[in-house]
Amino acid sequence: MISSVIGLQYGDEGKGKFTDYLMKDNDTVIRFNGGANAGHTIEFSGKQYIVHLIPSGIFLNKWCLIGNNCVLDPIDFNKELDYIKNCGFSSDKLKIGSSVSIVCPFHKEMDKYFEENSSLHLGTTRRGIGYAYADKCRRIGLRMEDVFLSDDQIFDKYYNCCYANKINFPEEYNNKKIYDDAYDFVNEFKKLKKYVCNVTDFMIDHQNDNILFEGAQSTQLDITWGEYPFVTSSNCLAQEALVSVGIRKNIDKVFGISKIYTTRVGTGPFITKMDDETDEKVRNIGHEFGATTGRKRKCGWLDLVALKRSCVLNGVTDLCLVKTDVFNAFEIVKVCIGYKSLKDDSILNRTPYTFEYNDLIPIYQEFPGWKNETDPNLTDVVNFIENYTNTSIRFISYGADRDKLIER
Ligand code: IMP
Numbered sequence: 001m002i003s004s005v006i007g008l009q010y011g012d013e014g015k016g017k018f019t020d021y022l023m024k025d026n027d028t029v030i031r032f033n034g035g036a037n038a039g040h041t042i043e044f045s046g047k048q049y050i051v052h053l054i055p056s057g058i059f060l061n062k063w064c065l066i067g068n069n070c071v072l073d074p075i076d077f078n079k080e081l082d083y084i085k086n087c088g089f090s091s092d093k094l095k096i097g098s099s100v101s102i103v104c105p106f107h108k109e110m111d112k113y114f115e116e117n118s119s120l121h122l123g124t125t126r127r128g129i130g131y132a133y134a135d136k137c138r139r140i141g142l143r144m145e146d147v148f149l150s151d152d153q154i155f156d157k158y159y160n161c162c163y164a165n166k167i168n169f170p171e172e173y174n175n176k177k178i179y180d181d182a183y184d185f186v187n188e189f190k191k192l193k194k195y196v197c198n199v200t201d202f203m204i205d206h207q208n209d210n211i212l213f214e215g216a217q218s219t220q221l222d223i224t225w226g227e228y229p230f231v232t233s234s235n236c237l238a239q240e241a242l243v244s245v246g247i248r249k250n251i252d253k254v255f256g257i258s259k260i261y262t263t264r265v266g267t268g269p270f271i272t273k274m275d276d277e278t279d280e281k282v283r284n285i286g287h288e289f290g291a292t293t294g295r296k297r298k299c300g301w302l303d304l305v306a307l308k309r310s311c312v313l314n315g316v317t318d319l320c321l322v323k324t325d326v327f328n329a330f331e332i333v334k335v336c337i338g339y340k341s342l343k344d345d346s347i348l349n350r351t352p353y354t355f356e357y358n359d360l361i362p363i364y365q366e367f368p369g370w371k372n373e374t375d376p377n378l379t380d381v382v383n384f385i386e387n388y389t390n391t392s393i394r395f396i397s398y399g400a401d402r403d404k405l406i407e408r
């Protein structure tokens, strides 16, 4: 059986918890997109763990693969490996696809520089993600397989790519820093040799396994299907999982994860954003601060128009509604069921081409709040979401810990 865990909003839906929960039925977990821009938080036995690129399956000693459409920063990755080791877990069953593209130190410099100086900045995680993917598409980037070249050859490739980008470097990023970074980079890169694998061989060896694909970022951040340009640089949809490992099979189960509200980091339109007071309240109760950057996440009401589209885009079979406990003790809970145009009062119940230049305001349906996960008021909202999205809600999560989960 092949399953995938996919975020249906702007990331940070709590995919890590589901991956962890579903792992008991799987032998192998595969990350298929993005890089260390993700932050997957997992809690069990009273402890919290955060991984960025290493699949969450590492905590259960499952086979873990980083698929070929990911990007990997060797310096950050070695730090993550140390973290895993220091927490007492083994990385013996961890593999990295040989075609994985590499994030170099100068990619991060460029990301940071652009974010700090351009009016077009996106509020990225500054992990160099977009720049590494750009060099992949320009066909000048390094890949994991280059680790088997001689040191001289690796330096050559590194400098070729580096100097092709030089026009975008900040002034302070001088030759000395470039050389120091190159040296550090090659050192760290070479440590990863033993993890590299041929993904096709891996998939043949694991063809009878139950496989779980772990999505990063989310549908509304997808480079093509998200709210471009306020998106990440990879494809985040369920079907991309197969491309990242080069197989053509059905994904039997697509677990789509959505919070009962919406959060967003970075810039871009956010039509259902709550008023400042409610936003602050939800952020504090829901601990809505970035796992990777520590940034405040903006909070908004659940947008059912967007959620329905995300369910369709991914072919969601099982909707998972999380963080319902954040609204325990709320008097009123709202969900957005359409948009109204301020230009001509027309009503829209589909996602517009763009929110950017449209004068749209959300239309809300209000529900009375609930006290806990068994309160019928919550059931009413759950049924409403199911009907609206035409997708069955399979799980309701009401707390961070592994066992705070209702399976329906
Ligand atoms: P990048 O992926 O770092 O280039 O950032 C591009 C956009 O995606 C920014 O708005 C980020 O805040 C957002 N983003 C990237 N990764 C995540 C994530 O794991 N959770 C939430 N937002 C993310």
Ligand code: MG
Pocket (backbone or CB within 6 Å): 011, 012, 013, 038, 039, 040, 291, 292
């Ligand atoms: Mg996250």
